[in-house]
Amino acid sequence: MTKDSERLLTTARGGKAKTGPFNNPLDFIAEDHMREREVCALIDKLVTASSTKSAERKMIVEFLTEQLPLHLADEEIDLFPMMLERCDPEEEIKELIEKLEADHGHALADAPAIAALIEVNKTSDTGFSEKACARMIDFAGHARRHLILENAIILPIARVRLTEDDLETMRNHMRERRLDHHKEKTK
Ligand SMILES: [Fe+2]
Incomplete structure (x- = not known):
C-alpha cells in the first residue's frame, strides 16, 4: 500500500480520527x-x-502515477461539484472551476509521459534531452500556477461553504477511492 493510502486509511478510521489532523x-x-x-x-x-x-526520481514517478490521479479525482468528483452547489452564481466560481478542470485534463494526459521519461533515466545520470527538459519544465510550471489558484481561491472558499455532511461524504469517497485503487493494484 502506498504511503498516501495508509495516510488516509489511518486517519479516516474510527471515531478516534475525529481529532486527527486529517479529519477534514x-x-x-x-x-x-x-x-x-x-x-x-x-x-x-x-x-x-x-x-x-x-x-527523488522514485518519489516523482510514484506521485505522478499513483497519487496525482487520485487527487484529481477527489477534486473533480467531490470538491468541485460541491463547490458549484454551495456557491452563489455571483461568486463566479463556475468559470474558475471550468478552467481548473481543463488543467486537470492536461495534467492527467501529460503525467504518465513525464513519469515515463523519468522512469527511463531512473538509475542513470545521463541527463535528459532538451526536448524532455522543456516538457518537464512546462509540466511543473503549469502545475504550480494551477496550485496557486486552488490554494488561494478554491480551498479557502470550500472551508467556509461546504457543510459537515459534504465533508463527511468527501472523506468517505476519498477513502473508498483509495481502497478501490489498492484492490485494483493488488489483484
Ligand atoms: Fe488540486
Missing part, C-alpha cells in the same frame, strides 16, 4: 498540494542538476 478532507487535499509543490521542485532539480538521488 480539505486538509488532506491541502497536503496533497504541498506534496505536488515538492514534486515540482524535484522536477526542476532533475532538469538543472547534474545528478539527483534515485529516491
